[in-house]
Amino acid sequence: MAIPATQNLNKKIRVMVVDDSMVARSMIIRGLSAHPRLEVVGFAINTLDAKVKIPQYKPDVVTMDVEMPGQSGTDFLKQYLPTHPIPVILVSSLNLKVFDALAVGAVDFVRKPDDQQSTEAFIAALVQKVIIASSARPRPAAAAAATGGTLSAGAIPKLGNSPNLNNVIIGLGASTGGTEATLAVMKRLPADIPPMVIVQHMPPGFTKMYAERLNRLCAMEVKEAQSGDELRRGLAVVAPADLQCRVVRIGTRYTVNCTPGEKVSGHRPSVDAMFQSMADVVTCKMVGIIMTGMGQDGAVGLLAMRKKGAYTIGQDKESSVVYGMPGVAQNIGAVMVQASCDNVSNVLLRHLKSLG
Secondary structure, three states, rough: OOOOOOOOOOOOOOEEEEEOOHHHHHHHHOOOOOOOOEEEEEEOOOHHHHHHHHHHHHOOEEEEEEEOOOHHHOOOOOOOOOOOOOOEEEOOOOOHHHHHHHHOOOOEEEEOOEEEEEEHHHHHHHHHHHHHHHHHHOOHHHHHHHHOOOOOHOOOOOOOOOOHHHHHHEEEEOOOOOOHHHHHHHHOOOOOOOOOEEEOOOOOOHHHHHHHHHHHHHOOEEEEEEOOOOOOOEEEEEOOOOOOOEEEEEEEEEEEEEEEEOOOOOOOOHHHHHHHHHHOOOEEEEEEEOEEOOOOOOOOHHHHHHOOOEEEEEEOOOOOEEEEEHHHHHHOOOOOEEEOOOHHHHHHHHHOOOOO
């Protein structure tokens, strides 16, 4: 994954580790310290300790456990980030509370090693995310809360029964910062939205929980995709972690195919793989949306969609936690309209209403 050109590669990224477990702290400190671009400048054993030490050590990035005795990582971030914005990478087991911490401003998360993941793979993932986070713009609790919108899911006006809207498929891709950016878009969309396929880079286990969270908070039905799921109005499917998710045409119907396979553009699931499948097989109207994320996954696929007549939207730089994926897409001409995170839904709905 490319490092942003604006970063000084000679300057080490200062990292602070916050974890109540001595075993976990030692593993993380040892792993991060072994990387030539990183310098662990200190650690904290809980959030109270972190509140004192962060101003002392002045880290560029903080790694933080979510569940700790006393004050949780989520409650700490809710209080601390609005006045002291700093990129925070969550280090957590398979836990729904990760999404609460992301909602109040954490940049990204890594799953703690377990029977399915080695310590080496965990450290490699954490190193990559720390490097990415060093150039990210955190969205503190106040800003994150603002993306929630003012309408409840039940109050969002439906699009109606226009036959033209039965022949539209929407693809959306995101990475770093995307869990909350995607939610900000989805919460503003009606229950009868045309079918959506979502790719969000995420560790195994979390995509199902993420889909369930979207399903609770949004007007449409949202589920983790399974091979054979038919795309229909009112349904959004989230690509499962560690599988490639592609759109398949069967006569006049469209389904998704979720299978193991090689990484595409460095990812599995890959936004490029999903977008490219839409460009290859979809003969009805298409919309492609690319949101915040590091790297360039999705840009080439979005361009292929645009060349096939799709309407394409890219998140703008100012509202992106990391303006990598949407920035590359914009630079290669894949994006027709740029919009802030809070305005992507309005741009999408205006386009859909124009089709009706």
